[in-house]
Amino acid sequence: MTIVRHRFHALCPYFAMFPENFAETWIERLTRPGDLVLDPFCGRGTTPFQALLMGRHALAGDINPVAFCVTKAKTNAPPLPALLRRLTFLENRFEPSHWEGERRRLPEFFRWAYCPSTLRQVLFMRATLNWIGSKTDCMIAALILGSLHGETEKSPSFLSSQMPHTISTKPLYSIRFWKERSLRPPDRDVFELLRQRAHFRYASPLPDGEAMVYHDDFRELPRRAQKLVGRPRCVITSPPYFDVTNAEEDQWLRLWFLGGPPFPTATDKSGDCRHGSLTGFWDLISDIWRSLSRVMDNKADVVIRLGGKNLEPEELVRGLQATSVFGRRKVELLHHEVSALKNRQTNSFRPGSKGLAFEVDCHFRMS
Ligand SMILES: C[S@@+](CC[C@H](N)C(=O)[O-])C[C@H]1O[C@@H](n2cnc3c(N)ncnc32)[C@H](O)[C@@H]1O
Structure with missing residues (x-):
């Protein structure tokens, strides 16, 4: 066991x-x-x-x-070194200004949920990762899914403002919740957070x-x-x-x-x-x-x-x-x-x- x-x-x-x-x-x-x-x-x-x-x-x-x-x-799962190399490659390609227009066009929910710099990085990853065709990108996407929303007030591992980690709450409910409590989204660097999460997850050896x-x-x-x-x-x-x-x-x-x-x-x-x-x-x-x-x-x-x-x-x-x-x-x-x-x-x-x-x-x- x-x-x-x-x-x-x-x-x-x-x-x-x-x-x-x-x-x-x-x-x-x-x-x-x-x-x-x-x-x-x-x-x-x-x-x-x-x-x-x-x-x-x-x-x-x-x-x-x-x-x-x-x-x-x-x-x-890809080997950890390949994952880290890919993150560095993506980070070097990321150009924040390219994602500003798309960020602004998103529904109001997103502005309350994510700080602008985080959301631009999320949008870049969403558009760039080939998660269906590449093992490495699939793992990066899965790490993002695991950090996309959660109890930010308790843990720095989440990208969003305070939300459940389990289900995605509905937009109107979420906005009301954040407004009533004057909650602001955290300023997280997606690449840095992903490196930390990857090291944490890969502490257990991969199966054959x-x-x-x-x-x-x-x-x-x-x-x-x-x-x-x-x-x-x-x-x-x-x-x-x-x-x-x-x-x-x-x-x-x-x-x-x-x-x-x-x-x-x-x-x-x-x-x-x-x-x-x-x-x-x-x-x-x-x-x-x-x-x-x-x-x-x-x-x-x-x-x-x-x-x-x-x-x-x-x-x-x-x-x-x-x-x-x-x-x-x-x-x-x-x-x-x-x-x-x-x-x-x-x-x-x-x-x-x-x-x-x-x-x-x-x-x-x-x-
Ligand atoms: C009770 S959950 C399984 C949870 C899983 N045992 C676990 O530990 O995470 C049921 C799953 O069935 C999937 N599902 C529903 N309809 C399906 C279908 N027609 N074909 C394949 N999967 C389906 C759902 O997407 C969901 O992931």
Whole structure:
């Protein structure tokens, strides 16, 4: 068992993230070194990163660009010297006056959130980083995502005025909050802060190997998995919870940094993030079984952590079991466990996520 927490784990928070010891316990129990571990809803990438740390191979995907960027950065990390060289190169290319016009055109929120010199640097990084195509730029982008907003009054690691580190609060609410308290944004140098954060994160050694990470709907998993040499031995995952959050809205500022619009949207591109209807939710879960049954190894283990607003734990377990028939493979529930959500991380994201009182962990065997 790992004793010291690897510093990459906390690179960037994520809604409904599970703790690394959840992934670690199941990887230890169900796999051997060299096995392939899958997480098709990888969020901040805990399962694939922990799998690499334990000498396993990993395949991970997510539809959310923030999840993709953070997971890819952790599991395909560049060496620290390359990262520092790239930061110096970018710093030397940065010309503040080029970014002033764009800074001024941004909505009012940004002027309250960031001091002008910081925002010009953020805009330059946003436009310049090739985070999809380059490992080094992906790690720099992930470090920025982890520092983009947070509790500035407590820590100098954040670029914004006082905000939660977890979700991006809405513009009108945020501006009112800052005005009422006469809060001014801190004067941070993005390049200097990134160097500090990089040294801090890289204090833990990098794992051997890299994960295969894709940015896609989980229904594309069978197509993505065609390229694999072996088949996944186990899945450790948590699909979107029923009616709990809209990740697009709650992460709007991080999504903006990755190329999205400068305001919150809730278009629910995948249609899966926050269901109004239970039918839609169970359709999604049925599709998961369909996808998994096409890619998993014989006698594979599937561990699912699931939650839902105003749903009883037994309803979740029964639903998971009932929908498993859509995979057309034999699926047996070996074990399940219910945990009450007291002081869990979902509270720190949305203290108001009322009705989400439980999570269930189910262990299935698919033959
Ligand atoms: C409960 S969170 C997973 C959190 C993750 N276990 C962690 O520790 O960070 C569910 C994830 O499912 C992703 N998701 C939602 N709909 C999806 C879809 N259709 N295909 C792939 N991923 C999807 C969301 O973007 C979110 O990252």
